[in-house]
Amino acid sequence: MANTSGKRVRSISYAKYGYLFILPFFVVYIVFQIYPLFNTFYLSTQSNGSTQTEFVGLDNYEALLVGETGTISHGDNAGNKGGRAWRAVKSDFMRVMGNTIILWVGNFIPQIVISLVLAAWFTNSLLKIKGKSVYKILMYLPNIITAASSAALFVMLFSETQFGAINKMLMNMGMIADPIPFVTGKAQSRVMIMIIQTWMWYGNTTIMLMSGIMGINGSLFEAASIDGATMTQQFFRITLPLLRPIMLYTVVTSMIGGLQMFDMPYLYKNGTSFTKHIETVAVFIYNHFHNAVSPNYGYSAAASVMLFILTAILGAFAFAMNRDKDQKMHKRKKQNKLL
Amino acid sequence: MSVSMSKEKVKTGSLKPKDIIITVIILLICVLSILPLYILIVNSTRAGGDITGNGVSLIPGLNLFKNIATLQDWTNTGKVEYNxxxxxxxxxxxxxxxxxxxxxxxxxxxxxxxxxxxxxxxxxxxxxxxxxxxxxxxxxxxxxxxxxxxxxxxxxxxxxxxxxxxxxxxxxxxxxxxxxxxxxxxxxxxxxxxxxxxxxxxxxxxxxxxxxxxxxxxxxxxxxxxxxxxxxxxxxxxxxxxxxxxxxxxxxxNDKLADFGAKYAAIMLSIVPVVIVYLIFSKFIVEGVALGGVKE
Structure with missing residues (x-):
């Protein structure tokens, strides 16, 4: 490659272009993402119920986390307890946090199990499966369908009004006497969201895990099968342990995705009536600020900041893993060069 | 070298029961994957009364254009904001x-x-x-x-x-x-x-x-x-x-709309473009996902 003097000349004369090429990205990112992020921090210290806000300190956090017994620190009611309004906000917030966790766990576990099994089958050279590429395309299909349209479809199919197609069919067949509340029932609506989310994402996870398994050195499987290891043994002794970094990455990114779950929980409802059993943090945030006349910027922003902290902790893991991958590649390249 | 050769050897063997069972399971999963989409397309071709009276069916009807016309009529008369x-x-x-x-x-x-x-x-x-x-x-x-x-x-x-x-x-x-x-x-x-x-x-x-x-x-x-x-x-x-x-x-x-055939047609029309784009580029998309490309 170029010697040191060549490098110096290049860095002197062309560095300017480096800045020019990355400038648009950073200008737009700072205006449309970084400023809004700081604005969110600022709004989390502001009052609720109006577009004209005033400073209230950490009251919003107290309302969300402590509720009724928290003490108001600013404004006309300074020194008083948060009272009924805060209690309602706190119980809402705790409910949506709980919902988010339940819905994420409930869709992640079936998704990872199905995907692992499928990925192991697809990558196993001892199995003869024809048409793998077609299967992959079909499995990924639900992921690209507009979530708003999927939600509408599932509501229309599973609605408990007299028009819900599934309930109608079950009743016509005499299997049930009354419609099952797939959309408004507590357990039913949650299970439906879990199934829909699994349906949407298992193809994606399968393909990602497959590329992970294909990264494992093939001679390991070779040696194992020569030594008489069965498929199941190979899966538990070779595939799973070596897949751990990718699994961990999948879990972390899926958790970040789970924290922001919005479309399905927001749109899966009968008419305009709201299903509170599946309301997630993202829906809570959206409903509080999305009001042109009296937005609750404070509660919404405080919840966002907490979501940000959670995401940052999870993101730090993913970040470290991405960097490791990069550095490993660097090391390998350097070694190759030396050789 | 030896790896690829022995793989070839394995591949030339005959189908085992295990292969067939696993293929059937995979096929079933694929069917589940596209079943909702299939029902959507079928329902968009059925008469509204048929859907509300009989529930789910896997047999397409003949009302696709009539449903789209009904939908267009709703749009023209301002009953829906869907166009x-x-x-x-x-x-x-x-x-x-x-x-x-x-x-x-x-x-x-x-x-x-x-x-x-x-x-x-x-x-x-x-x-x-x-x-x-x-x-x-x-x-x-x-x-x-x-x-x-x-x-x-x-x-x-x-x-x-x-x-x-x-x-x-x-x-x-x-x-x-x-x-x-x-x-x-x-x-x-x-x-x-x-x-x-x-x-x-x-x-x-x-x-x-x-x-x-x-x-x-x-x-x-x-x-x-x-x-x-x-x-x-x-x-x-x-x-x-x-x-x-x-x-x-x-x-x-909007719960005032009674014709479910037209409602399913509206949803169907909304996903047709992405499904077409997907089917044309599916190879690239699957490869892109394999690179760890997307997780929104």
């Missing part, structure tokens, strides 16, 4: 312009980081890695309030311009440039007197076409499907401005 053509146009404008901006500027940013040496190169890349995982929901309160203050709600500007900065796409473009774009070409172009921008536009972009194409497909599909941002910014719900996913939602939240 497939307006929706295609609005979603198309947003999705195409965001895709163009995302791919072009992400490519530029990645190119800047890969090709040039400058003092802030390391910090700039670390920054991009660090912010890659920040979800839009976290900044949306601040974003919305900021846009409301600027009077940009009900405008496409906040939906399109932010597409210039897509950290995740910069990350993946940088990866592919590192592995498949030789820097010697840039040096050679310089010796031949080619300017830096011209090198990027006439040499780098054509060479990186596959990587750009994959990111473009993903950007298009995810922007076309986006419900969150448009519904946040287009607050007046003006039917001339709404995107297709928003229109679908108005159909769902």
């Amino acid at each position: 497939a053509l307006t929706g295609y146009l609005n979603s198309g404008i947003i999705a195409l312009s965001t895709t163009f901006l995302t791919v072009l500027f992400s490519g530029m940013t990645a190119y800047g980081i890969v090709v040039y040496d400058f003092r802030l190169k390391g910090p700039a890349y670390t920054f991009i890695l660090a912010v890659m995982m920040i979800p839009v929901q976290v900044t949306s309160v601040g974003f919305y309030q900021f846009m409301a203050k600027l009077g940009l709600t009900d405008s496409y500007i906040p939906l399109i311009i932010p597409a210039v900065a897509a950290p995740a796409i910069v990350f993946f473009m940088r990866q592919s440039m590192k592995s498949s774009f030789p820097l010697e070409i840039v040096e050679a172009a310089r010796i031949d007197g080619c300017g830096e921008y011209r090198t990027f536009f006439t040499i780098a972009i054509p060479m990186m076409k596959p990587a750009f194409a994959v990111q473009a497909i993903f950007a298009f599909v995810s922007n076309w499907n986006n419900y969150y941002m448009p519904s946040m910014i287009l607050i007046s719900r003006n039917s001339k401005q709404m995107t297709l996913p928003m229109m679908v939602n108005t159909i769902l939240s």
